Amino acid sequence: MPDKLYNLSQLQELAGGSDDFVNSMVETFLEYTPGQLDDMIKSYECGDLDQLGAIAHKIKPNIDLFAITNIYHQIRLVEEHGKNNINSPELESSLQEVSKVLQEVFKQLEQR
Template identity: 30%
Template sequence: MIYSLDKINEMAEGDQDFINSVVSVFLEEVPQDLEALEIAIKQKDFSNIYQLAHKIKPNVDLLGMEQTRATALEIETLGKSKATISEITEKFPLLKKDIHQVISELKKDFPVS
């Protein structure tokens, strides 16, 4: 398992509805943001690359995905500094793989009721 509910559990203080809500928002928003980020990278749209990586970062952080958060931060920084697109395209597959793996795990662990 590459995610952890420790931060969410701490915030939720036993409120399972809150936990379910956070997971639901993650499953709804992050795949869309990831897809938009991939498009922004293909279009070399540095402003959107920065904004989307910035938006993804706290969501993966909330799930204790430290490595994924670090990758999102790198992409965010590269987007902001308008680095070479090759550096961003090199890092994006790792972000995408980790997020897709977590989405798959979350769907198994939190079946839609």
């Protein structure tokens, strides 16, 4: 894994110079996203691809906001395949990649 999987510059720009706001956004990200990731995996495991697509759709802007670019394409593939009910090997591998990267991001953000 590379050193830093996220980039807060977009968030900092939105914050207009407020570090408190950036910190609060990181806290909110850490509060909600692990649960969303779990829900995605559970949905996939029980074959509820619609739900998988819907969660991926919701989580996608947050991944973009934190500039987690390593999974830019994978989260979109999960969303697309989920919505269209396409259970393919690419879906599984993309979901795995999303999960792996996000878990690393959670660790990195907690240690920042």
